[in-house]
Each structure stands twice: as C-alpha cells, then as structure tokens.
Amino acid sequence: MDKLLELLTQLTPLVTSFVPKAESEAELLAIIARMTKFIHDQGGMTTDEILDQADTTLDDNEKKLMADKIRLAGGAP
Amino acid sequence: MRLHLKSKPIITGLALVLLFSSLSFKCSSGGSNNGNANVDLNKQFRSAAKASDDVAKGISEMIDLKRKLAQQGKMSAAEEGKLTDLLLKVNTADKVFVARIKAMRGTAPDASGKANLASLFAEVTSALNELSNAGLLPLGNADAKGQMQKILALATAAAQIIEAFLKP
Numbered sequence: 001m002d003k004l005l006e007l008l009t010q011l012t013p014l015v016t017s018f019v020p021k022a023e024s025e026a027e028l029l030a031i032i033a034r035m036t037k038f039i040h041d042q043g044g045m046t047t048d049e050i051l052d053q054a055d056t057t058l059d060d061n062e063k064k065l066m067a068d069k070i071r072l073a074g075g076a077p
Numbered sequence: 078m079r080l081h082l083k084s085k086p087i088i089t090g091l092a093l094v095l096l097f098s099s100l101s102f103k104c105s106s107g108g109s110n111n112g113n114a115n116v117d118l119n120k121q122f123r124s125a126a127k128a129s130d131d132v133a134k135g136i137s138e139m140i141d142l143k144r145k146l147a148q149q150g151k152m153s154a155a156e157e158g159k160l161t162d163l164l165l166k167v168n169t170a171d172k173v174f175v176a177r178i179k180a181m182r183g184t185a186p187d188a189s190g191k192a193n194l195a196s197l198f199a200e201v202t203s204a205l206n207e208l209s210n211a212g213l214l215p216l217g218n219a220d221a222k223g224q225m226q227k228i229l230a231l232a233t234a235a236a237q238i239i240e241a242f243l244k245p
Contacts, residue, residue, distance in 0.1 A: 024220050027145070028227055031138050035231055038134050039127075047123045051179050054130035058172045061136050065165045068144070072158045 122182060125194075128238040129175050132201065135232030136168050142224060151221040160225075163212040167204040167232075174201055174239075195243045202240070205233055 042050055143164070147157045174197045181190060209229055216222040 024224055027142070028224050031142065031228060032231070035131075035134060035138065039131060042127050042130065047119070047126050047182070050123070050126045050130050051175060051182075054126065054133045054171075054175045055179075057130070057133040057137055058168055058175065061133065061140060061168045062165070062172075064137075064140050065161055065168065068140070068157070068161045069165075072154055072161065 122178065124241070125178055125239050125243075126175075128235045129171055129178065131235030131238075132167070132171050132205075132232050133175075135228060135235065136164055136171070139164060139225060139228050139232075142228060146218075146221045146224070151218040152216065156216055159215075160208075160212045163204070163208040167201065167208055170197075170200040170204045173197055191243060198236075198239055198243055202236055205229070205236060 045053070143152065143157060143160050146152045147154075152160075174194075177194060177197050181194070186194060209226070213222055213225050213229060216225065
C-alpha cells in the first residue's frame with residue numbers, strides 16, 4: 001500500500017510532462033494520494049499522537065492563512 | 078447508459094472519496110485499546126480524533142491548492158480573500174473541537190458532554206458548508222472550482238465520521 005501510494009505520488013508529475021492538459025487532474029490525484037497515505041499512516045499512531053498532529057497542522061494552517069491575509073491586504077510579500 | 082466524457086473526473090473523484098472513507102474506518106483498529114470496558118469509548122475517541130486530524134489535513138491541502146490556483150491566475154484576489162477567511166473559520170472551529178476532545182479524553186462523555194461536543198462540531202460542519210456555498214460555488218474558473226470542491230469533499234467525508242460518533 002505504502003509503495004503504491006509512493007509510486008502514484010512520483011508518477012503524477014511525470015504524467016503532466018507528457019500530457020499537459022492532465023495537469024489539474026494529476027495535481028488532484030497527487031493531493032488525494034497524499035491524503036490517503038496520511039490516513040493510512042494514522043493506523044500506526046496512538047490517539048494522543050493523532051490529536052497532537054491535528055494541533056500542529058491546525059497551528060500551521062492558521063499561520064499560513066494569516067500570512068495570506070497580510071499578502072492579500074498588500075502587506076508583506 | 079453512456080457516460081459523458083466530462084463525468085469521468087467527477088466519478089473518479091467520488092470513487093476516491095469512497096476509498097478515503099473506507100480507509101479511514103479500516104485504520105481505526107490501530108493504537109492502544111487496553112481495557113475491555115473502555116474499548117468502545119477508546120474507538121469512539123480515536124475515530125473523532127482521526128476525523129478532526131483529517132479535516133485539519135484537508136484544510137492544509139486546500140490552502141496550498143488555493144495559493145497555486147491564485148498564482149496560475151485561476152482565482153481573483155477577491156475570491157482568494159473570501160476563501161482565506163472561510164478556511165480560517167473552518168480551521169478555528171476544528172481547533173476548538175480538537176481542544177475539547179483532548180480535554181475529555183479518557184472519560185466517558187455524559188449527555189451534556191456529548192451535547193457540548195455536538196454543538197462544537199456543528200460549528201465545524203456549518204463552516205464547511207459556508208466554505209462550499211460562499212467560497213467555492215461563486216468561483217469563476219470551473220477548473221479551480223472543481224479541484225477545490227473535490228478536496229472539500231474529502232474533508233467532509235472525514236467530518237461525517239465525527240457525526241457518527243456524536244449520535245446519541
């Protein structure tokens with residue numbers, strides 16, 4: 001399963017180089033592959049580790065979104 | 078029945094959402110469930126924790142995709158600004174929900190505890206709906222709209238797992 005997901009993630013940029021119009025679909029497949037692997041990896045984690053991971057991701061998301069707000073308001077690049 | 082060519086990516090997306098959901102349930106057997114009496118409770122908390130983590134990851138992927146689409150000129154600054162605000166709303170709601178799960182961990186939630194969780198979770202689903210209706214539906218570029226909607230569908234599939242946990 002891990003190897004299949006890894007292969008799928010590696011293949012998607014290659015597909016777009018041969019089929020330019022496939023770029024958006026390949027991007028989407030890469031995201032879905034990453035998310036599927038993410039869920040698969042949760043199986044080996046304790047509930048506490050999953051909650052800590054959620055906390056970290058949510059903090060990172062907040063930082064990225066605040067940076068986007070500043071950028072869109074014409075602040076820092 | 079013949080399928081129109083344009084239906085293919087949508088059907089592929091839906092099939093992957095199903096795969097995503099089934100994997101999410103399948104993986105819930107891991108982790109540490111020690112006592113017999115607490116097995117169901119641990120499973121419920123684990124499912125809720127996993128789903129809230131999946132929503133967080135879905136938001137993260139949507140932020141990256143939003144940035145990419147904006148750079149490609151497939152989204153206006155106004156559209157990106159609206160999406161940024163709505164994503165922040167979902168993120169904040171999920172953050173509050175995760176904090177509450179952490180606080181309740183290890184103890185069986187009583188009726189009021191479950192009601193409290195349900196109320197907090199309603200904030201998450203409401204924010205996800207608002208993101209879909211006010212952020213994604215109005216997007217002018219069909220390609221950008223389609224891609225963002227599929228990632229949102231993944232996050233929503235995860236949210237449905239939390240909903241099952243909160244049912245009385």
